[in-house]
Amino acid sequence: MSNILDDEMRMLGETVARYIADRNSSAPTASGDGWQEFAELGWLSLPYAEEVGGLGFGTPGVSEVMRGHGSGLLKTPYLPFVVLAGGVLARCPNGAERLAEAMAGELKVAPAFRTAGTERDGGVPMLVAGKEADGFSINGGDVHVLAVDEADAVLVPALIEGSSEIGLFVVPLREPGVTSRIHTMVDGRSAGYVSFADVSLPLTARIDGGVEARSVLDAVWAEALIAAAAENLGAMQALYDQTLEYAKLRQQFGRPIGSFQSLQFRLVDMWIKLDEARSLVAAAASAQDNREITSLAVAAWIQVLWSGRLIGEEAIQIHGAIGMTEEFAVGRYVKRMLVNELLFGAPERHLARYRSLRMN
Amino acid sequence: MTLTFSDEDKAFCREVGDYLRDNLPTALADKVRFNQRLTREDYVAWQDVLAARNWYAIGWPREAGGPGLTQTQRYLFEREYGALSCPHPCQFGIAMAGPVIFTFGNDEQKARFLPGIRENRDFWCQGYSEPSAGSDLAALKTTAVRDDDHYVVSGQKIWTTWANWADWMFCLVKTDLEVKPQRGISFLLIDMRTPGITVRPIKTIDGEAEFNEVFFNDVRVPVENRIGEEGQGWTYAKFLLEFERFSMSGSGRSKRVLAELQAEAQTLGKANDAVVADRLTRLEIELLALEHMELQLLARSVSGENPGPEASKLKIRGTEIAQALSRLRIDLHADACLVYSEAFLDAQETSSRPEAAGAMATYLNQRKLTIWGGSNEVQRMILAKQILELG
Numbered sequence: 001m002s003n004i005l006d007d008e009m010r011m012l013g014e015t016v017a018r019y020i021a022d023r024n025s026s027a028p029t030a031s032g033d034g035w036q037e038f039a040e041l042g043w044l045s046l047p048y049a050e051e052v053g054g055l056g057f058g059t060p061g062v063s064e065v066m067r068g069h070g071s072g073l074l075k076t077p078y079l080p081f082v083v084l085a086g087g088v089l090a091r092c093p094n095g096a097e098r099l100a101e102a103m104a105g106e107l108k109v110a111p112a113f114r115t116a117g118t119e120r121d122g123g124v125p126m127l128v129a130g131k132e133a134d135g136f137s138i139n140g141g142d143v144h145v146l147a148v149d150e151a152d153a154v155l156v157p158a159l160i161e162g163s164s165e166i167g168l169f170v171v172p173l174r175e176p177g178v179t180s181r182i183h184t185m186v187d188g189r190s191a192g193y194v195s196f197a198d199v200s201l202p203l204t205a206r207i208d209g210g211v212e213a214r215s216v217l218d219a220v221w222a223e224a225l226i227a228a229a230a231e232n233l234g235a236m237q238a239l240y241d242q243t244l245e246y247a248k249l250r251q252q253f254g255r256p257i258g259s260f261q262s263l264q265f266r267l268v269d270m271w272i273k274l275d276e277a278r279s280l281v282a283a284a285a286s287a288q289d290n291r292e293i294t295s296l297a298v299a300a301w302i303q304v305l306w307s308g309r310l311i312g313e314e315a316i317q318i319h320g321a322i323g324m325t326e327e328f329a330v331g332r333y334v335k336r337m338l339v340n341e342l343l344f345g346a347p348e349r350h351l352a353r354y355r356s357l358r359m360n
Numbered sequence: 361m362t363l364t365f366s367d368e369d370k371a372f373c374r375e376v377g378d379y380l381r382d383n384l385p386t387a388l389a390d391k392v393r394f395n396q397r398l399t400r401e402d403y404v405a406w407q408d409v410l411a412a413r414n415w416y417a418i419g420w421p422r423e424a425g426g427p428g429l430t431q432t433q434r435y436l437f438e439r440e441y442g443a444l445s446c447p448h449p450c451q452f453g454i455a456m457a458g459p460v461i462f463t464f465g466n467d468e469q470k471a472r473f474l475p476g477i478r479e480n481r482d483f484w485c486q487g488y489s490e491p492s493a494g495s496d497l498a499a500l501k502t503t504a505v506r507d508d509d510h511y512v513v514s515g516q517k518i519w520t521t522w523a524n525w526a527d528w529m530f531c532l533v534k535t536d537l538e539v540k541p542q543r544g545i546s547f548l549l550i551d552m553r554t555p556g557i558t559v560r561p562i563k564t565i566d567g568e569a570e571f572n573e574v575f576f577n578d579v580r581v582p583v584e585n586r587i588g589e590e591g592q593g594w595t596y597a598k599f600l601l602e603f604e605r606f607s608m609s610g611s612g613r614s615k616r617v618l619a620e621l622q623a624e625a626q627t628l629g630k631a632n633d634a635v636v637a638d639r640l641t642r643l644e645i646e647l648l649a650l651e652h653m654e655l656q657l658l659a660r661s662v663s664g665e666n667p668g669p670e671a672s673k674l675k676i677r678g679t680e681i682a683q684a685l686s687r688l689r690i691d692l693h694a695d696a697c698l699v700y701s702e703a704f705l706d707a708q709e710t711s712s713r714p715e716a717a718g719a720m721a722t723y724l725n726q727r728k729l730t731i732w733g734g735s736n737e738v739q740r741m742i743l744a745k746q747i748l749e750l751g
Contacts, residue, residue, distance in 0.1 A: 267748055355637060
């Protein structure tokens with residue numbers, strides 16, 4: 001739990017809002033745009049505890065930045081690099097040096113875990129690390145890594161050969177044997193399938209000394225889920241605001257379409273769904289106890305997706321044909337939420353997970 | 361904004377929980393738990409228990425003789441209360457007539473009526489709806505014509521919950537037929553024993569008869585029973601609507617019902633049935649969202665903000681969830697719900713499957729939730745106009 005004051009959190013929210021407002025006039029941001037600016041604003045060190053050199057804003061702070069990513073449709077890989085990869089570095093004693101570089105914006109580490117296409121069922125790694133005399137040899141392939149085209153290295157879990165142990169490795173992408181096929185996703189963000197063929201690494205590439213890799217990944221995953229939920233929340237808020245405004249302006253049959261009761265009721269339901277999502281994300285972001293964080297993170301994520309589906313589909317419908325155009329922002333928000341849903345899992349899949357979290 | 365509960369708040373929770381548990385008779389708790397019908401005596405006896413601690417008029421300020429709880433304590437009381445199988449107390453006196461009287465009544469009216477409400481001596485009903493004025497209250501037709509120091513009331517009310525049990529009714533009547541409908545309405549307190557009043561129960565789809573028709577045939581009501589100004593009744597009715605909405609999420613009760621359903625699914629061996637389990641989990645998350653919406657509204661309210669009509673969202677979601685829970689109980693017990701026994705519902709007979717035996721009637725009864733207290737459509741209209749500012 002962060003001991004950041006309400007005032008500091010509010011100021012962060014205002015800084016994010018200003019950052020988004022300043023960029024709104026320009027063209028959609030290129031992937032990775034503004035990374036140095038993020039470092040200067042302190043956002044790259046924002047989530048981590050002060051003991052590891054961070055600013056201690058924790059998940060509530062991350063949520064502010066991620067809401068901005070959603071409302072401003074930023075493509076900056078904050079969630080993958082800072083929340084996922086950085087979250088692991090901050091929890092591993094041997095990750096300190098790389099975390100320091102990452103916070104300075106000098107090292108970009110992409111995560112290859114806990115998002116779609118990174119692990120087999122049950123969290124089993126897709127990669128194997130063979131032990132060698134002075135290090136490891138990594139093999140395996142087609143791991144789906146977000147924003148890998150912008151990264152210097154990738155953080156991968158790998159099964160230690162001949163055991164059920166999982167090791168966490170930071171693999172520089174320039175190492176011989178690492179290949180990637182880059183593609184863009186429907187929302188314009190980039191990712192790639194990365195393969196590893198006899199990639200030789202020194203002992204220092206393994207960072208999980210002294211900690212249990214699975215529990216580190218699980219804890220980071222819960223934070224990432226809240227971050228993704230906050231990003232979708234930003235998108236949903238923008239969709240709701242724009243749709244409400246449009247309903248008040250757009251004239252048909254001689255009056256604003258927002259004067260028709262069928263649309264009024266649907267807009268009210270969008271407003272309620274937004275509030276349900278916002279309330280659960282806020283609860284998850286400020287939860288204290290570890291188990292509570294995870295179950296609230298899953299609940300918030302499920303609610304955010306339920307709410308987001310309704311808000312996104314209604315936003316397009318209420319806008320009518322203009323809502324389907326490439327040029328209009330409505331579709332871009334919907335696509336962002338759609339991609340996040342695929343990356344972090346649909347609500348139907350999360351229900352059973354929520355149940356088991358609550359029962360344990 | 362997050363709400364934190366102080367040590368005093370936590371102590372208050374324990375005090376409430378302990379008192380209710382110690383004083384809730386098992387037989388009464390079972391009736392509530394198994395959705396059996398409660399008699400007037402059941403309500404009165406339980407409300408006496410609450411009144412003994414001055415927790416019947418729970419929302420009242422100290423000046424009105426109430427417990428003067430903080431908003432947070434008020435919320436926590438509901439939470440503790442909902443967790444147990446306590447009867448839902450009659451609201452018409454404590455949450456409606458009382459607040460209008462202590463807000464708009466004169467000193468004499470306060471002295472005359474408030475103690476009887478607070479101490480559970482008088483049973484109240486609400487005379488709002490009429491055959492052609494349901495959601496559109498301004499269309500009401502019951503008239504009150506001034507005759508010296510009396511009003512002569514003529515007309516008909518309908519859907520009047522517990523008029524058959526009531527000692528008093530607070531009633532909206534038309535005192536001026538000339539002006540705009542909202543400005544010709546007055547707020548009267550009517551003694552149900554006055555000559556000229558006929559009460560006729562209406563049997564509903566669940567076999568219950570809590571609704572009534574009330575006919576007024578030249579009923580003489582003293583002018584001193586009018587609250588506030590003549591023609592201002594609409595203002596008082598609107599004030600109440602907001603008062604009512606805040607306490608209508610029923611999240612405490614729904615949480616209890618959900619926990620019961622989870623336990624019943626376990627007993628029936630259906631806890632791992634994917635269809636049942638998913639529906640239970642869905643409702644659990646919907647309920648969690650409602651609870652946090654409520655907590656955040658409370659936090660804003662405690663910090664001095666007046667959320668006003670926003671509380672309508674709690675009524676909408678709370679009632680939708682309560683209805684979904686009542687439906688799920690039927691699906692869970694399936695064919696066991698086909699045994700429909702009036703004798704069981706009246707607690708004259710036991711059942712080997714009591715959870716199932718009351719499920720059908722409850723599902724039917726709970727349809728009222730989205731209709732009364734300002735139908736959910738009316739709530740959406742209020743939100744559209746006042747929060748979304750849609751013309």
